[in-house]
Structures are given as C-alpha cells and as structure tokens.
Amino acid sequence: MGVIGAKMAGQQMASSIERRSGVSLWRQIADQILHSIAAGDFAENAALPPEVALAERYGVNRHTVRSAISALVQEGVLRAEQGRGTFVLSRKRLSYPIGARTRFSTGLQGQTSERHIVLLTSAVESASQRVAEGLDLARGTEVIRLETRGEADGRPVSRAASWYEAKRFAGIDAVMAETGSITASLRRFGVDDYLRQSTVLSARHADAADLADLNLQPGAIVLVAVAVNVTTDGRPVQFSETRFPAERVELKLSAL
Amino acid sequence: MGVIGAKMAGQQMASSIERRSGVSLWRQIADQILHSIAAGDFAENAALPPEVALAERYGVNRHTVRSAISALVQEGVLRAEQGRGTFVLSRKRLSYPIGARTRFSTGLQGQTSERHIVLLTSAVESASQRVAEGLDLARGTEVIRLETRGEADGRPVSRAASWYEAKRFAGIDAVMAETGSITASLRRFGVDDYLRQSTVLSARHADAADLADLNLQPGAIVLVAVAVNVTTDGRPVQFSETRFPAERVELKLSAL
DNA sequence: TATAATTGTCTATATCACTAGACAAATTTT
DNA sequence: AAAATTTGTCTAGTGATATAGACAATTATA
Structure with missing residues (x-):
C-alpha cells in the first residue's frame, strides 16, 4: 500500500509527516519516497509525481520536497532532469x-x-x-x-x-x-x-x-x-x- | 557494546552523531541513549552519566543533551531528579x-x-x-x-x-x-x-x-x-x- | 554545616529548516 | 511556434535547533 499519490476521495488523508519531531520534514519525506519505491509503487525508470504535486500531497512547501529529492538524488535513488521530471533508479530490495x-x-x-x-x-x-x-x-x-x-x-x-x-x-x-x-x-x-x-x-x-x-x-x-x-x-x-x-x-x- | 561512557584511552572516539543529516542532534542522542539502554549498558534504576559528561561525550552543548533527555522523560524511559541525577526506568525488550x-x-x-x-x-x-x-x-x-x-x-x-x-x-x-x-x-x-x-x-x-x-x-x-x-x-x-x-x-x- | 555535584531556568545569539514568491531553463505538448 | 509543464535558482522572512553563559534549586558528601 503506497503512500504517494494515493487517492482518498475527499477524505482527510493521514498526512504521515510530523512536525517538531526531531526529524526534519525533508528527511521524513525522503524516507517515505524510499518506502514507496520499496513497496513497488514505482517501476524502475518511472517518473515521480511533479514537485508541486508532492508538496501539496505532504502539505509542505515545494522547496521542502526539493530537499528530500536532492537527498535521494545524492543517494543514487533518483535522477532529476530539468523540464522532464524526476525518475526512479533504485533496484528492489x-x-x-x-x-x-x-x-x-x-x-x-x-x-x-x-x-x-x-x-x-x-x-x-x-x-x-x-x-x-x-x-x-x-x-x-x-x-x-x-x-x-x-x-x-x-x-x-x-x-x-x-x-x-x-x-x-x-x-x-x-x-x-x-x-x-x-x-x-x-x-x-x-x-x-x-x-x-x-x-x-x-x-x-x-x-x-x-x-x-x-x-x-x-x-x-x-x-x-x-x-x-x-x-x-x-x-x-x-x-x-x-x-x-x-x-x-x-x-x-x-x-x- | 554500549555507546555511552565507553572509554577509549585518548583515542578519538567515533562521535556517532551527524550534523545536517535531517535528524536533529537531540533526537539522535535520544536514540543512542535508548539503544544503550536496550543493549544493557544500564541496569534498571541505574543513573545516566551527568548532563555535562554526556554533552562532552557527544560534543554538543548541555542544552542539547537536555532536549534529548526531556524527550525520553516524556516517553517514560527516564526519570530526572533535580540534585540527584537521571535514572533509567524502561523495561527490557x-x-x-x-x-x-x-x-x-x-x-x-x-x-x-x-x-x-x-x-x-x-x-x-x-x-x-x-x-x-x-x-x-x-x-x-x-x-x-x-x-x-x-x-x-x-x-x-x-x-x-x-x-x-x-x-x-x-x-x-x-x-x-x-x-x-x-x-x-x-x-x-x-x-x-x-x-x-x-x-x-x-x-x-x-x-x-x-x-x-x-x-x-x-x-x-x-x-x-x-x-x-x-x-x-x-x-x-x-x-x-x-x-x-x-x-x-x-x-x-x-x-x- | 559547608561544599560539591547535579538538575532546572533564564537570556542572548547564531544557524538550520521551512515557507513564500518570482523567474529562468529545459522539455514536452498543442 | 507558442503554450504548458517541469526542474533549477534566487531573495527574503519566520520559527525551530543549537550554542554560550550565568545562576537558582535540590541533593549528596565531606
């Protein structure tokens, strides 16, 4: 059961991230994206939802999502391409x-x-x-x-x-x-x-x-x-x- | 092999906490204390090292250690007593x-x-x-x-x-x-x-x-x-x- | 009883995390 | 070619995190 892009038909969605927890929002979001990938929500080379969509999904600023993504790019999990999108690289567990x-x-x-x-x-x-x-x-x-x-x-x-x-x-x-x-x-x-x-x-x-x-x-x-x-x-x-x-x-x- | 209070005879100790990692220092220290307790470094009701010692151990300010401790007190793992010390409450796993x-x-x-x-x-x-x-x-x-x-x-x-x-x-x-x-x-x-x-x-x-x-x-x-x-x-x-x-x-x- | 050790509280300052908005650059779609 | 979509960069402001220092309050020790 993936976290990203799940539709809940108007219902309030469990936002899944906690503020003031000692873990920064960008790190929590990065972890959830990793978890989603591991859970099989994205095929290899599949595109992640655009940054604005993710920002809305998690209820944070786009820059915060960008921090999460850039950490995962650093880790070799994602590849971002200007104008195109952000893509999944990582292999399965x-x-x-x-x-x-x-x-x-x-x-x-x-x-x-x-x-x-x-x-x-x-x-x-x-x-x-x-x-x-x-x-x-x-x-x-x-x-x-x-x-x-x-x-x-x-x-x-x-x-x-x-x-x-x-x-x-x-x-x-x-x-x-x-x-x-x-x-x-x-x-x-x-x-x-x-x-x-x-x-x-x-x-x-x-x-x-x-x-x-x-x-x-x-x-x-x-x-x-x-x-x-x-x-x-x-x-x-x-x-x-x-x-x-x-x-x-x-x-x-x-x-x- | 516990983390807290380990002696390394002058050798540089792996400080074990990372800055700018997306996880705040107090949360990292709290997690390490939890881990130490789980690893059996402290008996039940044993005293934690004093705050100044922990601050030196982790290379952070005493206030940062206090944030970690107060989180664990909140979680019911530790009990702090003014003038006496901070004590371990938690049960084994x-x-x-x-x-x-x-x-x-x-x-x-x-x-x-x-x-x-x-x-x-x-x-x-x-x-x-x-x-x-x-x-x-x-x-x-x-x-x-x-x-x-x-x-x-x-x-x-x-x-x-x-x-x-x-x-x-x-x-x-x-x-x-x-x-x-x-x-x-x-x-x-x-x-x-x-x-x-x-x-x-x-x-x-x-x-x-x-x-x-x-x-x-x-x-x-x-x-x-x-x-x-x-x-x-x-x-x-x-x-x-x-x-x-x-x-x-x-x-x-x-x-x- | 005095001293030392330890936790609790306060003020001040600097840095990091997050928000907000605007616009540029690259790519795809119309 | 133009428009729309998407990532990249920049500036500015706010709140949380961390540092620094001083002193109070409580307990244990000499």
Missing part, C-alpha cells in the same frame, strides 16, 4: 533467506550475478559475557573475532562480526581471507555441515560505524541478526552479529 | 518468538503477566494482488480483513492486519472479538492446527498510523513481518502483516 541452513552466497543466488564476503579485520580476544554464552564457553576464553562485509553486485548488503573458539579454529582468519567463504573455512576445520541454532532479530538506526561500513546515509535503518550456528551434533561453532541495511535487504525466514 | 508455531499469547508467556489481542476493525474487501497470492486465491476474491493490536502488560507490542477467505471464514470477526485469540477463532472453523509457511521481515520508520496505533514517538522504528499460515495439509488460511515497535520488541526465530 534483496531478499536474504534465513533458516536452518543460512549461507551467504547460496542464499542470494538468482537475485545477484555476483556476491562475496570481504574480511575486514580479525583479532583474538577474550570472550565477553554474550559471546561466551552463545558459544557455550567459560567467560574469558580466548576467541577469534572476524569482521566481515557481504557484497552483492558491488553493493554492501551485510556487515558482520563473528566469533569462534580460538583453540579449535586457530588460523581461521587467514583461511577466511583466502577462501572468502565461511562455509569453506569451517570445512577446513572439519566442520562439514552446520545448522542455525538460534537467531534474534532487531532493528535500530544505523550508527556511525554502520554508515561507513554499509555506505548508508544518516537516519538509515539496520536490521540486526544475532545468531548461533552449531554442528549437526549440537556443538556451537560460531556466534555472530550481522547488520543488514533495511533499505536494501529484507529477511525471508525459510523453513528450518 | 520483549522477545517475540517466530517459528512454525507462532502464537501470540503462548509466545510471550513468562515474559509478561498479561497479554491479549484487541480487535480494532474488520471489513470484507476484495483481495489485492498481494493478499490473493498469499492466500492462493484468484485476485478479487472476497476476503475478511481484521485489524488487531497485541498488548502485553498494558503496552502495545504489535499491530497487525490479517486476511482470511470470506467464504470459508464468514463471521470470524465476531468470533475474534469474542475470544480475543486467533488460534481459538480458527478452531471454530475447523482449523485445529496451523503452521507458519513463510515470513518476510523488514524494518522502516514508523508512519503516522504506527505512531498512533503503537503509541510511539516520531522517528521510531517498526519491524514488519509479512506471513502466511497454512493448515497441516498446506492449505493457506491466513495472510498477515504485523508491525512491531523495535524499541519494545525483538524477534526470536525459533526452530521450525
């Missing part, structure tokens, strides 16, 4: 499957022509409360932390931190850098198969690190998945926290 | 389980002392493309739409629209109003058991309707789950779109 056999690359097959995982940094550290619980280790046990980014067709689609018991998976960082695949790396350590034991999802505004890592604009939303993967005999092998840009990714929960 | 047997009431048992579903409105309409696909019906088939709100301990925790084939479930709105339970209502129509066939999750900023329905502040985030429930023989019985306030709810994906 990727649908990232989550289930018992969640795998990055295979999950996005068919939706993208290319995808891979980049290892950003790795470090050995002592397990925090949270990590220790996830991996079923004593607090303070040494663990390896990998910081990775998932990319599909050149765009960042995920940003993850994952932890592994250091003793059992010594050197997994090097293997990961070499193979570019979690599944392949774990196989080197004798883990031929693994299953998703638990996943907890939440959402929040992107922080400064997210903005940089995922190439987002301030105010963007990230989906956060905290998960534990286990071997087929139930032994935890990986604890992870993954952030997905909500504007580019939706999570499809598949049968486990 | 509810963990809402999603799996093959997702049920509202049973899912929140143990976390809340009371929960129920309120039927807000119902209507018979012809199935949109999306609803028709979900229920595996011809487009335009008559369906019943129920608008409901889930409440736990008096706080709204979900807001859903759900659709049912009108012919098969005629009068389900009345039954729903009477029983206050989806599961019980379906049982009246011979559906003794049902399973979650598919769930698609996304996140976005709350729109005006969400703000009103879920009692949220502008700028809040909602998690959106679009799901299809089927009978044990695979026949779709319900298509639904549920919105959860991200600040109060996290989704726990349980084994299907």
Whole structure:
C-alpha cells in the first residue's frame, strides 16, 4: 500500500509527516519516497509525481520536497532532469533467506550475478559475557573475532562480526581471507555441515560505524541478526552479529 | 557494546552523531541513549552519566543533551531528579518468538503477566494482488480483513492486519472479538492446527498510523513481518502483516 | 554545616529548516 | 511556434535547533 499519490476521495488523508519531531520534514519525506519505491509503487525508470504535486500531497512547501529529492538524488535513488521530471533508479530490495541452513552466497543466488564476503579485520580476544554464552564457553576464553562485509553486485548488503573458539579454529582468519567463504573455512576445520541454532532479530538506526561500513546515509535503518550456528551434533561453532541495511535487504525466514 | 561512557584511552572516539543529516542532534542522542539502554549498558534504576559528561561525550552543548533527555522523560524511559541525577526506568525488550508455531499469547508467556489481542476493525474487501497470492486465491476474491493490536502488560507490542477467505471464514470477526485469540477463532472453523509457511521481515520508520496505533514517538522504528499460515495439509488460511515497535520488541526465530 | 555535584531556568545569539514568491531553463505538448 | 509543464535558482522572512553563559534549586558528601 503506497503512500504517494494515493487517492482518498475527499477524505482527510493521514498526512504521515510530523512536525517538531526531531526529524526534519525533508528527511521524513525522503524516507517515505524510499518506502514507496520499496513497496513497488514505482517501476524502475518511472517518473515521480511533479514537485508541486508532492508538496501539496505532504502539505509542505515545494522547496521542502526539493530537499528530500536532492537527498535521494545524492543517494543514487533518483535522477532529476530539468523540464522532464524526476525518475526512479533504485533496484528492489534483496531478499536474504534465513533458516536452518543460512549461507551467504547460496542464499542470494538468482537475485545477484555476483556476491562475496570481504574480511575486514580479525583479532583474538577474550570472550565477553554474550559471546561466551552463545558459544557455550567459560567467560574469558580466548576467541577469534572476524569482521566481515557481504557484497552483492558491488553493493554492501551485510556487515558482520563473528566469533569462534580460538583453540579449535586457530588460523581461521587467514583461511577466511583466502577462501572468502565461511562455509569453506569451517570445512577446513572439519566442520562439514552446520545448522542455525538460534537467531534474534532487531532493528535500530544505523550508527556511525554502520554508515561507513554499509555506505548508508544518516537516519538509515539496520536490521540486526544475532545468531548461533552449531554442528549437526549440537556443538556451537560460531556466534555472530550481522547488520543488514533495511533499505536494501529484507529477511525471508525459510523453513528450518 | 554500549555507546555511552565507553572509554577509549585518548583515542578519538567515533562521535556517532551527524550534523545536517535531517535528524536533529537531540533526537539522535535520544536514540543512542535508548539503544544503550536496550543493549544493557544500564541496569534498571541505574543513573545516566551527568548532563555535562554526556554533552562532552557527544560534543554538543548541555542544552542539547537536555532536549534529548526531556524527550525520553516524556516517553517514560527516564526519570530526572533535580540534585540527584537521571535514572533509567524502561523495561527490557520483549522477545517475540517466530517459528512454525507462532502464537501470540503462548509466545510471550513468562515474559509478561498479561497479554491479549484487541480487535480494532474488520471489513470484507476484495483481495489485492498481494493478499490473493498469499492466500492462493484468484485476485478479487472476497476476503475478511481484521485489524488487531497485541498488548502485553498494558503496552502495545504489535499491530497487525490479517486476511482470511470470506467464504470459508464468514463471521470470524465476531468470533475474534469474542475470544480475543486467533488460534481459538480458527478452531471454530475447523482449523485445529496451523503452521507458519513463510515470513518476510523488514524494518522502516514508523508512519503516522504506527505512531498512533503503537503509541510511539516520531522517528521510531517498526519491524514488519509479512506471513502466511497454512493448515497441516498446506492449505493457506491466513495472510498477515504485523508491525512491531523495535524499541519494545525483538524477534526470536525459533526452530521450525 | 559547608561544599560539591547535579538538575532546572533564564537570556542572548547564531544557524538550520521551512515557507513564500518570482523567474529562468529545459522539455514536452498543442 | 507558442503554450504548458517541469526542474533549477534566487531573495527574503519566520520559527525551530543549537550554542554560550550565568545562576537558582535540590541533593549528596565531606
């Protein structure tokens, strides 16, 4: 159910934007346009309603609408052409499957022509409360932390931190850098198969690190998945926290 | 990993707030404080750092921090006491389980002392493309739409629209109003058991309707789950779109 | 009891966000 | 060719946001 251009036959329309909320009108309008596009209200290359129409629709000045549009042009979502109109560029959201056999690359097959995982940094550290619980280790046990980014067709689609018991998976960082695949790396350590034991999802505004890592604009939303993967005999092998840009990714929960 | 009060031993700290982003500084700081609380940086009734410390931490004027705090006091998250400090009130996020047997009431048992579903409105309409696909019906088939709100301990925790084939479930709105339970209502129509066939999750900023329905502040985030429930023989019985306030709810994906 | 720490209130000023109106520039339609 | 449509640019005024500083009021601490 789109927001823009919806007709309500004289009825008062929920104007959908709030003043004095701490979020500027142009940012709210930009977000709604993004939402409309994601909801499929506009085909790719379709024209947005003219600025005056949008201004009337939202009950704001035309300049305010222009601010919203120029932000989206900056983000690469829209293209404005003088005399012609403003057009939609953006692609659809990727649908990232989550289930018992969640795998990055295979999950996005068919939706993208290319995808891979980049290892950003790795470090050995002592397990925090949270990590220790996830991996079923004593607090303070040494663990390896990998910081990775998932990319599909050149765009960042995920940003993850994952932890592994250091003793059992010594050197997994090097293997990961070499193979570019979690599944392949774990196989080197004798883990031929693994299953998703638990996943907890939440959402929040992107922080400064997210903005940089995922190439987002301030105010963007990230989906956060905290998960534990286990071997087929139930032994935890990986604890992870993954952030997905909500504007580019939706999570499809598949049968486990 | 909390944001507030983190020590970085002289290193430059990622200030985490952005100017000229369309989101006012006080709103960004309020959101980060909320996030810190949700991340468990503060126990219930714990004191927030004093205003001057927060102002220094974020690199803003003390008055700006005060705006953020007063917004959170308004939302019922913090309590400020002159001469003493500012204290955390808010409860932890509810963990809402999603799996093959997702049920509202049973899912929140143990976390809340009371929960129920309120039927807000119902209507018979012809199935949109999306609803028709979900229920595996011809487009335009008559369906019943129920608008409901889930409440736990008096706080709204979900807001859903759900659709049912009108012919098969005629009068389900009345039954729903009477029983206050989806599961019980379906049982009246011979559906003794049902399973979650598919769930698609996304996140976005709350729109005006969400703000009103879920009692949220502008700028809040909602998690959106679009799901299809089927009978044990695979026949779709319900298509639904549920919105959860991200600040109060996290989704726990349980084994299907 | 005096001092320090902390929140509450006030004034003043600068900048950003939004409104209002006019007109230019480019494109499409008549 | 002319008119209509649409985006681009400019000026000016108003209200919200943010900074700066001072001091009051309340509570905890020495």
